[in-house]
Amino acid sequence: MGESRKKIPVSRSTLLGLKVTLHATLQISKMLYMECNYEYLMTATLSQDPLERFFSVMRHSCGGNDHPDPKMFAQVYRLASCFSLVRPPKGCNVSGKDLLKTLLGAQGILTSPNKDKEIWLQNIDIMVESSEPLLEGSLIDEDHDYNEAVTSDAVQSYIAGYIVRKLRKTTKCVNCLQALQMKAGDGRQLQRNDVINKMDLYGGLIYASNELFDLTKQLEKCVLRTISKTLTNVHTISQISRELKKEVLLRVGCFQHEKELTVKIIDFYVVIRSYFLAKSENKRYEVAKIKTKANRKNAKLLS
Numbered sequence: 001m002g003e004s005r006k007k008i009p010v011s012r013s014t015l016l017g018l019k020v021t022l023h024a025t026l027q028i029s030k031m032l033y034m035e036c037n038y039e040y041l042m043t044a045t046l047s048q049d050p051l052e053r054f055f056s057v058m059r060h061s062c063g064g065n066d067h068p069d070p071k072m073f074a075q076v077y078r079l080a081s082c083f084s085l086v087r088p089p090k091g092c093n094v095s096g097k098d099l100l101k102t103l104l105g106a107q108g109i110l111t112s113p114n115k116d117k118e119i120w121l122q123n124i125d126i127m128v129e130s131s132e133p134l135l136e137g138s139l140i141d142e143d144h145d146y147n148e149a150v151t152s153d154a155v156q157s158y159i160a161g162y163i164v165r166k167l168r169k170t171t172k173c174v175n176c177l178q179a180l181q182m183k184a185g186d187g188r189q190l191q192r193n194d195v196i197n198k199m200d201l202y203g204g205l206i207y208a209s210n211e212l213f214d215l216t217k218q219l220e221k222c223v224l225r226t227i228s229k230t231l232t233n234v235h236t237i238s239q240i241s242r243e244l245k246k247e248v249l250l251r252v253g254c255f256q257h258e259k260e261l262t263v264k265i266i267d268f269y270v271v272i273r274s275y276f277l278a279k280s281e282n283k284r285y286e287v288a289k290i291k292t293k294a295n296r297k298n299a300k301l302l303s
């Protein structure tokens with residue numbers, strides 16, 4: 001060891017630095033390969049600067065302290081992590097105090113974030129199990145469905161096919177899979193599959209079985225009934241589940257997994273449907289905002 005050090009014209013600390021760098025590089029590449037599916041890594045692009053900058057920010061935040069300890073670092077790190085959250089964004093209408101309150105309030109910590117999801121799944125369980133509607137649909141519903149939008153069968157069939165594709169990844173049972181889809185030869189004959197037929201030039205689209213198609217139609221009816229009554233808001237999902245309770249839902253799947261699979265389909269359908277609703281609502285909100293801005297500008301010019 002002593003002799004070999006003499007041969008290499010580098011200092012002990014440089015050598016140690018090289019060792020540390022190599023070790024870190026190997027660990028990073030291993031992690032990226034195993035966990036992030038990297039195929040190759042250009043080590044030249046690895047940079048330590050952001051990390052150094054981060055530590056320098058941490059040191060600066062402590063004030064003039066030459067001997068920071070791990071405890072202090074942890075504290076400052078936590079403060080820095082929530083700093084951008086605590087600082088009210090430009091033009092926001094929530095004052096600093098309220099913002100802190102919502103961030104530091106303990107309500108959210110005590111209830112598990114998955115609780116809502118659990119309740120929702122339990123709800124679907126109950127709906128699927130019952131053979132009668134849980135809620136009575138009022139006559140008003142039937143009389144006033146003229147402002148309901150209608151989703152065409154072709155689109156519905158396409159969505160049902162999409163659901164099959166998603167479920168195929170997690171469903172192992174052969175009988176269940178058979179219950180979900182239809183042979184392409186039979187599917188092509190049906191009028192509801194027009195859209196799929198036209199798009200199938202690119203291949204890979206799936207024809208949903210009649211059972212699944214009918215179930216999604218039932219679900220869609222409930223979604224449309226919900227949005228015909230109110231605008232999309234935080235309670236939309238619970239309102240949809242209220243509408244669902246008025247129906248006796250069909251079941252899809254083999255005898256053994258029927259319930260499980262149906263719950264999965266309902267959950268999946270309502271979630272993607274809500275996602276689309278939220279997206280279109282956001283779009284509408286954005287348009288309204290731009291319009292207001294333009295109106296303000298015009299008002300200024302006139303006065």
Ligand SMILES: [Zn+2]
Nearest residue numbers: 173176254257
């Ligand atoms: Zn099955």
